[in-house]
Amino acid sequence: MDVIQMQRTWVEYTKSLYREGFLDSQFAQLQLLQDESNPDFVVEVVSLFFEDSERLLNELTKVIDQQQGVDFKKVDAHVHQLKGSSSSIGAQRVKNACVAFRSFCDEQNIEGSLRCLHQVKQEYFLVKNKLENLFSLERKIVAAGGSVPTEELNFL
Amino acid sequence: MESCNCIEPQLPPDELLSKYQYISDFFIALAYFSIPLELIYFVKKSAVFPYRWVLVQFGAFIVLCGATHLINLWTFTIHSRNVAIVMTTAKILTAVVSCATALMLVHIIPDLLSVKTRELFLKNKAAELDREMGLIRTQEETGRHVRMLTHEIRSTLDRHTILKTTLVELGRTLSLEECALWMPTRTGLELQLAYTLRQQNPVGYTVPIHLPVINQVFSSNRAVKISPNSPVARLRPLAGKYPGEVVAVRVPLLHLSNFQINDWPELSTKRYALMVLMLPSDSARQWHTYELELVEVVADQVAVALSHAAILEESMRARDLLMEQNVALDLARREAETAIRARNDFLAVMNHEMRTPMHAIIALSSLLQETELTPEQRLMVETILKSSNLLATLINDVLDLSRLEDGSLQLDLGSFNLAAVFREVINLIRPIASVKKLLVTLHLAPDLPEYAIGDENRLMQTLLNVVGNAVKFSKEGSISITAFVAKAESLRDPRAPDFFPVPSDNHFYLRVQVKDTGSGINPQDYPKLFTKFAQSQSLATKNSGGSGLGLAICKRFVHLMDGHIWLESEGLGKGCTAIFMVKLGIAECCTESKLPAATKAGMNHARTDFPGLKVIVMDDNGVSRMVTKGLLVHLGCDVTGVSSGDECLRLISQDHHVLFIDVCMHDGYEVARRVHEKLTKRHERPLTVALTANSDKATKDQCRRVGMNGVVLKPVSIDKMRSVLSDLLEHRILL
Numbered sequence: 001m002d003v004i005q006m007q008r009t010w011v012e013y014t015k016s017l018y019r020e021g022f023l024d025s026q027f028a029q030l031q032l033l034q035d036e037s038n039p040d041f042v043v044e045v046v047s048l049f050f051e052d053s054e055r056l057l058n059e060l061t062k063v064i065d066q067q068q069g070v071d072f073k074k075v076d077a078h079v080h081q082l083k084g085s086s087s088s089i090g091a092q093r094v095k096n097a098c099v100a101f102r103s104f105c106d107e108q109n110i111e112g113s114l115r116c117l118h119q120v121k122q123e124y125f126l127v128k129n130k131l132e133n134l135f136s137l138e139r140k141i142v143a144a145g146g147s148v149p150t151e152e153l154n155f156l
Numbered sequence: 157m158e159s160c161n162c163i164e165p166q167l168p169p170d171e172l173l174s175k176y177q178y179i180s181d182f183f184i185a186l187a188y189f190s191i192p193l194e195l196i197y198f199v200k201k202s203a204v205f206p207y208r209w210v211l212v213q214f215g216a217f218i219v220l221c222g223a224t225h226l227i228n229l230w231t232f233t234i235h236s237r238n239v240a241i242v243m244t245t246a247k248i249l250t251a252v253v254s255c256a257t258a259l260m261l262v263h264i265i266p267d268l269l270s271v272k273t274r275e276l277f278l279k280n281k282a283a284e285l286d287r288e289m290g291l292i293r294t295q296e297e298t299g300r301h302v303r304m305l306t307h308e309i310r311s312t313l314d315r316h317t318i319l320k321t322t323l324v325e326l327g328r329t330l331s332l333e334e335c336a337l338w339m340p341t342r343t344g345l346e347l348q349l350a351y352t353l354r355q356q357n358p359v360g361y362t363v364p365i366h367l368p369v370i371n372q373v374f375s376s377n378r379a380v381k382i383s384p385n386s387p388v389a390r391l392r393p394l395a396g397k398y399p400g401e402v403v404a405v406r407v408p409l410l411h412l413s414n415f416q417i418n419d420w421p422e423l424s425t426k427r428y429a430l431m432v433l434m435l436p437s438d439s440a441r442q443w444h445t446y447e448l449e450l451v452e453v454v455a456d457q458v459a460v461a462l463s464h465a466a467i468l469e470e471s472m473r474a475r476d477l478l479m480e481q482n483v484a485l486d487l488a489r490r491e492a493e494t495a496i497r498a499r500n501d502f503l504a505v506m507n508h509e510m511r512t513p514m515h516a517i518i519a520l521s522s523l524l525q526e527t528e529l530t531p532e533q534r535l536m537v538e539t540i541l542k543s544s545n546l547l548a549t550l551i552n553d554v555l556d557l558s559r560l561e562d563g564s565l566q567l568d569l570g571s572f573n574l575a576a577v578f579r580e581v582i583n584l585i586r587p588i589a590s591v592k593k594l595l596v597t598l599h600l601a602p603d604l605p606e607y608a609i610g611d612e613n614r615l616m617q618t619l620l621n622v623v624g625n626a627v628k629f630s631k632e633g634s635i636s637i638t639a640f641v642a643k644a645e646s647l648r649d650p651r652a653p654d655f656f657p658v659p660s661d662n663h664f665y666l667r668v669q670v671k672d673t674g675s676g677i678n679p680q681d682y683p684k685l686f687t688k689f690a691q692s693q694s695l696a697t698k699n700s701g702g703s704g705l706g707l708a709i710c711k712r713f714v715h716l717m718d719g720h721i722w723l724e725s726e727g728l729g730k731g732c733t734a735i736f737m738v739k740l741g742i743a744e745c746c747t748e749s750k751l752p753a754a755t756k757a758g759m760n761h762a763r764t765d766f767p768g769l770k771v772i773v774m775d776d777n778g779v780s781r782m783v784t785k786g787l788l789v790h791l792g793c794d795v796t797g798v799s800s801g802d803e804c805l806r807l808i809s810q811d812h813h814v815l816f817i818d819v820c821m822h823d824g825y826e827v828a829r830r831v832h833e834k835l836t837k838r839h840e841r842p843l844t845v846a847l848t849a850n851s852d853k854a855t856k857d858q859c860r861r862v863g864m865n866g867v868v869l870k871p872v873s874i875d876k877m878r879s880v881l882s883d884l885l886e887h888r889i890l891l
Contacts, residue, residue, distance in 0.1 A: 032790075033783075087849070090871070
């Protein structure tokens, strides 16, 4: 595949991510922050997000699976963190799932919380997959000597 | 004559006389001897008699006298010389003693006399004391009766019981035949028989109040004797021939209002009741003074007791009323709170959940528009876009209005280019206007400042609304928009008498007039123009895509900006002019330039925005922190990231210019406060800005309270961050 093809694919893929709501304008902002002096900003932030989220999700699973009563305060705190991180990088669907999760936490509804946790995990893995695809595409473009065409994302 | 011892004295011829003398002397001697015995007996018995010595003397005198007479017996016959000597001695002694006694008697007779007078005096005194005792006893009795009566009267707060008890007790104490109480009627012109002692159910008998006898009683505070034939006293058929004496006394009916501080009840006009007391008929009893006093005292006590009862009734009534009102208010408050809570919950949901899908729809529809579409598809997409725009506007309008009504809406003040606002509005309206073939002209006065301080978005919204209305309601012709600085004279408008604009050095009043040649306004509709949701009939038939909220919202925005908005029209079909005036601040320095929305071209120059600005970012979420840090680095700042309050307080110093704090952290506000405490001088202290995910009033208030300089909504875009930093550095405040 040549560079232009790859670049077009990248643009289409990114647009689709936005369209399908995986990412929102915040992610675009992150992409804007990336420049020559900070070429891997987005990848770094997203990697940090992955680490953080996986840790939080494990914690959440542990806390909710408790037999002797769920500590909703802790759950809420973790979900809050996850919501914060996901909204910082623009992982919209994850963030929305977190919002729903928080409302169940307020009601102290274990059933609902469990459902939401699954939802959040699902969304998280989806977006992780998508982003990893995106990054590998970017790596390929750079390896092929091209540059990632972020200027073409001008509809937001 | 000398008598010799040898010659026997011859019995004188009057022997009989001598014999009688002899016998008399004997008896005298006897008597004389027995009296001392009696005296001794007397002295023995009377220990209190003060003149014992006199008695003894007297006794001696009598004894000696007796002795003399006794010895005399022997002198009737021839007697020896011894007898004569004894006789003489006795006589001498007697003489001495009797003289002594006589002298003594002279001394003691005045004493004895005074004893007598003293005795008389004491007797009189005793009689007097007796009398006084009698009086005191009666007074005591009276006092006791009064106390008992008072006690009875005061032991209840029920008016009826008080009065009944008074009559009963008085009747009992004074043994009255009849006792009655006359109360003034509501009109105050008559006295009505209210209570009587003997008759169980008074007939409801009335008597006019201005009778002379009644006036006489009312004019004095003493009990007054009245004639048994007066109308107030003729209560029952005469039991006997001679009716008993009747006394009447006034009972003041006191009201709360009678008690002025400097004006005792005597001076104010008031109502009296009349108490009439009748002694039993056919008895010789008369009214004694103490009985009258008793009656007066009782009347006063009754007055006081009645007023107490009245006050108590009043206060109980008031208290019940207050309780009812309290309960009702509480209920209303709770209902209002529930309603507000429900409304807030609803708004919170709307705010987030409804806007997101709306934006998604709008964004995606616009995206779709840019792809290759068939004409029908394009039409469809355009319709979708229009409808969703409308819906988005509607949602925003409703949300804005609720917040406006709440009073929770606050203007986002900032510096902006005034002319740009107008140009933007014209650009937005031009497509629609051109479709309708309306000519749109803009005229900005030359003295209009280039930059102003105010809420740019809301001003634009207002302007857009007004101009949009002008376009909407004009089928043809032109729309002309003029804007100029309002001068002092033109500031007052006859249609807005409450509007008192006060120009000052830092502010000016912007006056905007939008004139259209459209359908005009019916004068009848004028009051409803600015009412929410109200649209006049003729307009509703057209495709007026609004909710009727537009002008209402504009009005509120304009009021928030200390201004006024009104419409003028000469009638239907004669066009309409919308005029509004708002207060804007004059921008001090005009270096503030509105940055173009798309800054992607300027990406590489962004590094020079804020060179060397030392910033600390405090956020416990690693990803957030990294993003914010990246943002600030991109803008050229020298950023340090910290993840805890302690670390932040350790690192913060006066060299740092700005501190961003994620206030969702548990110690976010605390850190802000401690920073202020640590670095107290304003020019040394770094500016503190809160980063938060919710922008509600409570958060803003809390930030203001701890002294933060600004609040920023997460997540932050580059432009937003840039404008935040510029505003902050220029004005030192964002809130």
